[in-house]
Structures are given as structure tokens and as C-alpha cells.
Amino acid sequence: MKAGWQRKKLAEVLQKTETVNPQLSPESEFDYIDVSSVSNITYQIESxxxxxxxxxxSRARKLVLENDVLFATIRPTLQRIAIVPEYLNGQICSTGYFVLRPKPEIDHRFLFYALFCEEFCRQIEVLQKGASYPAVTDGDVRGQAIAFPPLPEQHRIVTVLDEAFDGIATARANAEKNLQNARALFESHLQSVFTERGEGWELKTLAEIATTFGRGKSxxxxxNAPHLYGGQYPFVQTGDIRNADHVITEYSQTYSEAGLAQSTLWPKGTVCITIAANIAETAVLGFDACFPDSVxxxxxxxxxxxxxxxxxxxQSFKSRIQAMGKGSAQANINLGTFENERFPFPSVEVQKQLVAKLDLLRDETQRLESLYQQKLAALDELKKSLLHQAFSGQL
Known part of the structure; x- marks a missing residue:
């Protein structure tokens, strides 16, 4: 450890915090910070x-003061971490937070950044318990150790991290905006193809342009009878269609001979449309497969x-089709939705030309998306590297 640095458990560098029961003052008002109040993107209390x-x-029990650091102990790997601002001084947060109030020897922003360090995060992940609702206890957090230098050096490190992280946040926002713009460009062009169509387009139902049109069988x-599954026949479900990118290349379940016998094997090249759960999602089968009657x-x-x-x-009609399925407890549409709907079709030759252009634009969009995703990943790695340097005395 670098000269002048100490390493202590959080329990040794934190002040005691208070619990209250606001129900004892039924007419008094307060601002309540629940677990969803903190953004794990901006790391601020947003509502x-x-x-x-x-x-x-019953969870509204923890009094917070300005510059306290909140750490959500429920699903802690989501990193819902924030500093209490001045306007929330004296308000109340959920027991789903551990409230860290540092002693004078620790800068509160230094402590805030320490909670993002890889070592701390790794230990918390190991300690969390519960499969569907993972959590750690306040004691688990108190038991973690942090390294820290004298207070003036803490201030210097915080100043460097604040400036660097502000720059990273700006770069990240720009990359995310560019990512959205790339996707919006493709969507905009896709819509224009089908709204600004030229002469010779005809309105037809899907049945009129198909050799086979209908629902899957199950x-x-x-x-879920076990004997239906585990064979050689791909069984595509609505989630597989939603996760596909134009063409279905993966599947999560297979049918046995018994499963095939009570279903139908659709040929490679079949266009699949979901009509329940994830409605109006579409993709083309990249292999022969069965699917249920929700497709x-x-x-x-x-x-x-x-x-x-x-x-x-x-794809271009997706929003309109989804709107048809709203209004019930679970959104759904049916075969009749498509039996009655007429769609614009030009000649097959024009269709092929448009597909070639859309494929090129889609490929370019995906290339840009990949670049922006790589940039976002690089920014995340830069943050980790800076934190490592800061808390190992190398910054």
C-alpha cells in the first residue's frame, strides 16, 4: 500500500445513522426515497x-442527511448508489438502502467512488443471497474494507475523478445518442419505403401472397409434457422470434418425435409473426422448425x-399492429387481424430490389451500432481503470 494510506473496514470509518417512524407523526410530510428513486445510470436520486x-x-425508516451515501442492498449488483443532496437533508429513505455517513477522516465523494471499485463490487456479489430477490445486509456492507489516503489526497483524487467521469458521461451520452440515431435512420428509411411507394403497388392480404398461411400447432x-421435448426438431417460441435479428438462427427448445406428431414442421424461409405475449414481432426461419399457435x-x-x-x-407495420392488440390484460392479436389486413406489394422484381437496398442499409446500421457499442464498452473499462488507479494510489 502506498505510504500514508490506511485500510479499514467501513464500520470503522462510518458514523451511526438514525432510524425513525414517520407514522408516529401522521400529519407531518416528508420526501420518501424508495429503491427505485436512484438511477444506476446517473447515480443520482431522480425522484x-x-x-x-x-x-x-413500513420500509420508510431511515433518516438521511446531506452528503450521506446511499447504497441499495436489494439487487446490489445493479449499483443504485447516490449522494443525498442538500434539498433532501432530513428526509427518509427505504430500509432497502444502507446509509453510509462517513466520519470526518473520509471525504463523502471519495467514499461514493469507493463503492464502485471492482474489489468492493466483487465481494458484494459473493455475499448476496436469494435467487429471485438477491440482497446483502447492512452488516455485509459494513464488513467491507476500503483503502484511503490522508484527507487532502482524497480531495485531490475526487477532483480528478469528478472531472474524468464528467467527461466520460458526456462521451457516453454522445455515443448513446449516435447509437439511437443509427437505429432511427434505418427505421425512418424503412417507413419511407412503404409510405412513399410508387406506381404499380397493390394492396393484398398475406393469404393472397402465400402458399401456406396459418397458425402453428401445439x-x-x-x-409442457416432458415426452414432447428433447428431440431433433427445432421448436421456435415467441421469445426466439423477438430476440432474432431479421432471421432466426437460434432456438432454445426442441421437439421429440412425439412433439412433432402433434405439431407442424414449417420450412426454412417461413415468415414468423408472434400474436401473443410479444405481439407483432417478426423474423424469417433460418431452418425447418415447429412453433406453437401463438405464432x-x-x-x-x-x-x-x-x-x-x-x-x-x-416490421414497418409493427406499431400499428401492436396497437390493435392493446386493451386486454395481456396484449394479443389473432389470425383474423392478418386475414383482414391488406398490405402494399409491388412486383416481385421491385421487392427484390428494395430488399437489396434495405439489406445494405441494415448492414451499415449494424456496423455503426457495433462501433458505438465498442465505444461504450471502452468507456466502461476506462472508468474501471481510473477507479483502480485511484484506490491503489496510482492516480
Missing amino acids: TQRLKGVDAP RHRPR IGVVANPIQAEVHFIEYLL
Whole structure:
């Protein structure tokens, strides 16, 4: 450890904090900071609830002061960490937070940054318990050790990190904006293809341009009977279609011979449309596969339509189709939605030309997205590197 630095457990460098019961003052109002109040993107308290004591939830028990550091102990790897600003001095937060109030020997912003260090994060991840609702205790956090230099050096390190992280945040915002713009460019062009169409386009139903059009089959009940699964026949579900990028190349389940017998094997090139759960998601089968009746299959008639044109066309109508499925507890549409809907189709030759152009634009969009994702990953690594240097005395 660098000269002048110390290493202590958090319990040794934190002041005691207070718990309160706002229900004892039923008419008094306070700002309540619940676990969802803190953003794990900006690391700030972005919203609070103004409540009367009588309406206080049972978790509203921890008094916070200006410059306290909040660390969410529920799903701690999400890093919902924030510093309490002046305007929330004396307010109340959820017991889902551990409140860190440093002693005078520790700068509160130095402590804030320490909670993002890789060593601290790794230890917290090991300590969390619970599969569906992972959490750590306040004691788990108190038991972690941090290294720190004298206070003047802490101030210097915080100044360097503040400046560097502000620059990283700006660069990250720009990269995310560029990422959104790349996606929006493709969406905009896709929409223009089908709204600014030229002469010779005709309105047709999907049945009119298909050799086969209908829902998938999964007749056996119960549907999760073990003997139906584990064979050689891909069984594509709505989630697989949602996760696909234009073409389905992966699947998470297979049918056995028994599963195939109560279903239908659709050919490679079938356009799949989800009509339940993730509605109006579309993709083209990259292999022969079965799918359930929550998916519509369209096998294109090559004289009438090009497969990938159909998928792009349905992408452009996605928002409109999804709106048709709203209004019930679980959004859904049905085969009739597509039996009655008429879509614009030019000649097959024009369809192929448009698909070639859309494919090129899609490839370029994906190239840009990959570059921006790499930049975002590099910025994240830069933050980790700076934190490592700061808390190992190398900054």
C-alpha cells in the first residue's frame, strides 16, 4: 500500500445513522426515497414521493442527511448508489438502502467512488443471497474494507475523478445518442419505403401472397409434457422470434418425435409473426422448425412475394399492429387481424430490389451500432481503470 494510506473496514470509518417512524407523526410530510428513486445510470436520486406520516410504508425508516451515501442492498449488483443532496437533508429513505455517513477522516465523494471499485463490487456479489430477490445486509456492507489516503489526497483524487467521469458521461451520452440515431435512420428509411411507394403497388392480404398461411400447432395438453421435448426438431417460441435479428438462427427448445406428431414442421424461409405475449414481432426461419399457435407462419408464394420483403414490410407495420392488440390484460392479436389486413406489394422484381437496398442499409446500421457499442464498452473499462488507479494510489 502506498505510504500514508490506511485500510479499514467501513464500520470503522462510518458514523451511526438514525432510524425513525414517520407514522408516529401522521400529519407531518416528508420526501420518501424508495429503491427505485436512484438511477444506476446517473447515480443520482431522480425522484421521490411526498408523503404524510400516516401514509408511510413500513420500509420508510431511515433518516438521511446531506452528503450521506446511499447504497441499495436489494439487487446490489445493479449499483443504485447516490449522494443525498442538500434539498433532501432530513428526509427518509427505504430500509432497502444502507446509509453510509462517513466520519470526518473520509471525504463523502471519495467514499461514493469507493463503492464502485471492482474489489468492493466483487465481494458484494459473493455475499448476496436469494435467487429471485438477491440482497446483502447492512452488516455485509459494513464488513467491507476500503483503502484511503490522508484527507487532502482524497480531495485531490475526487477532483480528478469528478472531472474524468464528467467527461466520460458526456462521451457516453454522445455515443448513446449516435447509437439511437443509427437505429432511427434505418427505421425512418424503412417507413419511407412503404409510405412513399410508387406506381404499380397493390394492396393484398398475406393469404393472397402465400402458399401456406396459418397458425402453428401445439395440440397436446399439457403443453409442457416432458415426452414432447428433447428431440431433433427445432421448436421456435415467441421469445426466439423477438430476440432474432431479421432471421432466426437460434432456438432454445426442441421437439421429440412425439412433439412433432402433434405439431407442424414449417420450412426454412417461413415468415414468423408472434400474436401473443410479444405481439407483432417478426423474423424469417433460418431452418425447418415447429412453433406453437401463438405464432403465425407465412410461406411466401415466389410468384407473388419475396420472403425478406414480407418481413421488412411487417416490421414497418409493427406499431400499428401492436396497437390493435392493446386493451386486454395481456396484449394479443389473432389470425383474423392478418386475414383482414391488406398490405402494399409491388412486383416481385421491385421487392427484390428494395430488399437489396434495405439489406445494405441494415448492414451499415449494424456496423455503426457495433462501433458505438465498442465505444461504450471502452468507456466502461476506462472508468474501471481510473477507479483502480485511484484506490491503489496510482492516480
